[in-house]
Amino acid sequence: MGYTYLRPRSMPEKQDEAARAAFREQAAKLAADPSVELWYQDESGFQGDPRPRRLLAPIGSRLLLPYTGAHRRESVIGAVRPADGRFVCLIMPQANTENFQLFLDHLQSYLGPRRVVMVLDNASWHKTRALRWGRIEPRYLPPYSPDFNPIERLWLNLKANFFATFAAHTQEQLTDHLSTALRFYIDQPDLCRSVCGG
Numbered sequence: 001m002g003y004t005y006l007r008p009r010s011m012p013e014k015q016d017e018a019a020r021a022a023f024r025e026q027a028a029k030l031a032a033d034p035s036v037e038l039w040y041q042d043e044s045g046f047q048g049d050p051r052p053r054r055l056l057a058p059i060g061s062r063l064l065l066p067y068t069g070a071h072r073r074e075s076v077i078g079a080v081r082p083a084d085g086r087f088v089c090l091i092m093p094q095a096n097t098e099n100f101q102l103f104l105d106h107l108q109s110y111l112g113p114r115r116v117v118m119v120l121d122n123a124s125w126h127k128t129r130a131l132r133w134g135r136i137e138p139r140y141l142p143p144y145s146p147d148f149n150p151i152e153r154l155w156l157n158l159k160a161n162f163f164a165t166f167a168a169h170t171q172e173q174l175t176d177h178l179s180t181a182l183r184f185y186i187d188q189p190d191l192c193r194s195v196c197g198g
Helices: 017-032 097-110 151-162 171-186 189-195
Strands: 036-047 073-081 086-092 115-120 136-140
Touching: 017 036, 036 151, 073 097, 073 151, 073 171, 086 097, 086 171, 086 189, 097 136, 151 171, 151 189
Parallel strands: 036 115, 115 136
Antiparallel strands: 036 073, 073 086
């Protein structure tokens, strides 16, 4: 009958459509400029207990997910270059100014010789005056616009493929599993490019 079940994606009502249109235009120009190396940055949290997600299963079956209730968590600070799928990240206990600076320092060795622009959200630790950006020019997303950041799709893909049914019984188990998942994407730039729409 032309219908299917879809899960609505929540969209904030506070978006400034003029700012979003201006950002879209600016991002398209940067992406088309051969003298610019364009990166997108974000942080994501990973839980030791899986969040229930829709999974393909035989009709009539009943799916059960393990749950430890231990609240194990890791944070990842990462950046992706959609043009070629280069993905750089660090596992951190939390996202804050100090850890973000460690990530910026780490990222410097992956930058090419061109002008480097990095798009990121408006988190407070992204705007601290004490940050040392090196060669990176920060550009901030319009407020309430995570849909403009292609690394968000990478996080969703990674969580769906590696964390849909995974439960960590120790913090080390969570860190090891997360490291394996991140390495999978780091080693497959073509996949990252495809997921991020590069």
